[in-house]
Amino acid sequence: MKLTRHNAIAANAASGMAVHDDCKLRFLELKAKRTHRFIIYKIEEKQKQVVVEKVGEPTQNYDDFTASLPADECRYAVYDFDFVTAENCQKSRIFFIAWSPDTARIRSKMIYASSKDRFKRELDGIQVELQATDPTEMDLDVIKSRAY
Template sequence: MAVNDECKLKFLELKAKRNFRFIIFKIDEKIQQVKVDMLGQPDQSYEDFTAALPPNECRYAVFDFDFVTDENCQKSKIFFIAWSPDTSKVRSKMLYASSKDRFKRELDGIQVELQATDPSEMSFDIIKSRAI
């Protein structure tokens, strides 16, 4: 599975310049390549991000999560989310599962990984608990 250069470039922008809140990636099965599907603006929320994920199709995504620790420190962690809803096609789930690790290696700076098959598995509370 090839990775389009734009994926790495946009991820670097999210990580270094914080130009985006999230990036959703899609596998283009015709050309066997991971491409950028959607870019979330810095002012968008976690709810905006989860609403942008298609309910019946797999995606990879990164989300830049800002939070405040118990010691009142402002921090940020970059989450990698493998979205694979139960309602998506079996072939698609297999394709995303088999190429996930290779794709993730291309994105240097991922701090937390999450696998979700249902919106409840990536609720805001779960994201928050995994960040701290």
């Protein structure tokens, strides 16, 4: 079956959230071309769709990424983490982070939680998933420990 815009929107009917084409396009650029370090996604409640809010340059680091997440609003994010193994091999892991801070609105947390799995399936190539309600749950040590 050929995937058309109509099918993609219909497929998301279960969660009620459509996924903007740009979400997948930017993710493919990060995964295949490595043109982005991270992507932050936001649910536009009025349009009932997930959109790209911010894209990080390849030169940006993890601190730039975490600084881009709002302190009191939920977001989905993808981060391309580069590291060197004990055997001195250069590796990379693509993290999916569901950011749901304790200070976010209850309604927002519920919408993000109920749409997460459906959205994540649209991004083929996620290697590690993290759920975070405060910055300590996704600090660099946590990322490093989950990457290996």
